[in-house]
Amino acid sequence: MAKQPFPLSDVYGLLEPGPVVLLTTGSGGRTNIMTLSWHTMIEFEPPLVGCVLSNRDYSFDILRESGECVINIPTVELAEKVVACGNTSGREVDKFTTFGLTPVDAELVSAPLIDECHANLECKVVDDRMVNQYGFFILQVLKAWIDPLRAHPRTIHHLGKGAFMVAGETIRLPSKMK
Amino acid sequence: MAKQPFPLSDVYGLLEPGPVVLLTTGSGGRTNIMTLSWHTMIEFEPPLVGCVLSNRDYSFDILRESGECVINIPTVELAEKVVACGNTSGREVDKFTTFGLTPVDAELVSAPLIDECHANLECKVVDDRMVNQYGFFILQVLKAWIDPLRAHPRTIHHLGKGAFMVAGETIRLPSKMK
Numbered sequence: 001m002a003k004q005p006f007p008l009s010d011v012y013g014l015l016e017p018g019p020v021v022l023l024t025t026g027s028g029g030r031t032n033i034m035t036l037s038w039h040t041m042i043e044f045e046p047p048l049v050g051c052v053l054s055n056r057d058y059s060f061d062i063l064r065e066s067g068e069c070v071i072n073i074p075t076v077e078l079a080e081k082v083v084a085c086g087n088t089s090g091r092e093v094d095k096f097t098t099f100g101l102t103p104v105d106a107e108l109v110s111a112p113l114i115d116e117c118h119a120n121l122e123c124k125v126v127d128d129r130m131v132n133q134y135g136f137f138i139l140q141v142l143k144a145w146i147d148p149l150r151a152h153p154r155t156i157h158h159l160g161k162g163a164f165m166v167a168g169e170t171i172r173l174p175s176k177m178k
Numbered sequence: 179m180a181k182q183p184f185p186l187s188d189v190y191g192l193l194e195p196g197p198v199v200l201l202t203t204g205s206g207g208r209t210n211i212m213t214l215s216w217h218t219m220i221e222f223e224p225p226l227v228g229c230v231l232s233n234r235d236y237s238f239d240i241l242r243e244s245g246e247c248v249i250n251i252p253t254v255e256l257a258e259k260v261v262a263c264g265n266t267s268g269r270e271v272d273k274f275t276t277f278g279l280t281p282v283d284a285e286l287v288s289a290p291l292i293d294e295c296h297a298n299l300e301c302k303v304v305d306d307r308m309v310n311q312y313g314f315f316i317l318q319v320l321k322a323w324i325d326p327l328r329a330h331p332r333t334i335h336h337l338g339k340g341a342f343m344v345a346g347e348t349i350r351l352p353s354k355m356k
Binding site for chain 1: 188190191194195196197213215216217218219220221226228229230254257258261264265307308312314316332333334335336337338339340341342343344345346347348349350351352353354355356
């Protein structure tokens with residue numbers, strides 16, 4: 001998939017609607033993919049993103065040690081693989097090979113991009129003060145990539161217990177909001 | 179609208195998909211409504227929610243002073259009012275009367291519920307350590323209400339600059355995820 005750089009100032013529009021994301025980490029030969037829905041924008045520019053990982057997640061220690069990750073945004077075509085990533089641990093399986101996802105080298109971080117996702121955000125940890133208590137990492141997006149051919153990506157949004165809302169129609173209203 | 183109490187253990191399913199919410203505050207006779215998309219679940223139970231307010235928002239000081247708010251979840255029928263709330267300041271208008279929204283007394287907090295919203299979460303601030311730097315408040319949901327007649331609420335999800343994705347179909351996949 002031929003991706004293009006995406007303006008950092010527009011990253012909020014990818015994450016504000018609350019899609020399920022696949023977070024990739026990589027450190028010292030270990031890479032992993034985890035499924036994650038607990039994230040929020042924190043600042044527009046430079047874009048800061050907060051996300052919650054459990055200290056039981058295999059990715060938790062890799063993220064702490066490496067200080068880097070990629071937020072990959074999948075669409076409904078990948079829904080079964082997204083759930084499979086959420087139902088397994090990187091301690092037991094290599095999720096890239098097991099689920100047929102393609103790692104691609106990032107430009108600025110050691111964690112890989114997932115080629116099949118329509119957007120990828122290369123991130124570094126900039127604040128870990130809330131990690132011990134809440135598992136809450138604050139990330140800065142350093143570089144963003146998007147597939148320019150997907151004008152209306154049908155992202156998926158977790159409703160709990162394996163139910164997902166699929167992105168529907170887009171409406172536009174006169175707004176002064178960014 | 180006849181609302182019923184909703185289990186606190188299921189609150190995550192309302193917020194994980196990333197809907198635009200209307201945050202209400204009330205303190206000393208001042209009430210306000212603000213439109214907000216920057217929120218995330220932090221913990222399942224008791225449910226903790228993180229959300230970002232700007233210190234330029236009229237609601238910011240009210241939330242700091244009162245330590246209480248309600249997260250109200252609107253559906254697409256309210257989209258124009260949601261945008262109107264986002265485009266105005268409570269310093270200048272009473273948004274309840276101006277936009278025809280109905281305040282209802284909450285059970286446990288001083289901020290009002292918005293009757294027209296399909297779900298309402300009464301919250302108190304439990305951690306404000308990240309407020310000065312990021313405007314990030316951590317809230318505990320004390321009581322949740324839902325309209326039992328709306329099985330498939332068509333929530334709206336901000337894509338930026340007045341564009342909103344409307345919740346589409348729901349798919350179900352076998353999952354061990356909560």
